Amino acid sequence: MALAWVMHQPAVTAPIVGTIKPHHLADAVAATELKLSTEELTRLEQHYTTRPASGF
Numbered sequence: 001m002a003l004a005w006v007m008h009q010p011a012v013t014a015p016i017v018g019t020i021k022p023h024h025l026a027d028a029v030a031a032t033e034l035k036l037s038t039e040e041l042t043r044l045e046q047h048y049t050t051r052p053a054s055g056f
Contacts (some may be wrong), residue, residue, distance in 0.1 A: 003027075005044055018030035 006015045026033045036044070 001031075001034070003031035005034055005041070007031065008036055008041060
């Protein structure tokens with residue numbers, strides 16, 4: 001779900017996926033097929049608070 005959400009963000013052009021277990025890779029590939037509705041995206045983002053980048 002998290003990877004599907006990232007892939008729906010217009011600023012993200014290439015999400016980086018790292019895994020060491022084959023089933024995690026299968027889950028990541030399956031996320032490419034998950035289409036989130038506007039309502040689902042809104043519900044996922046309703047508690048999100050943007051923060052400035054740090055450490056750069």
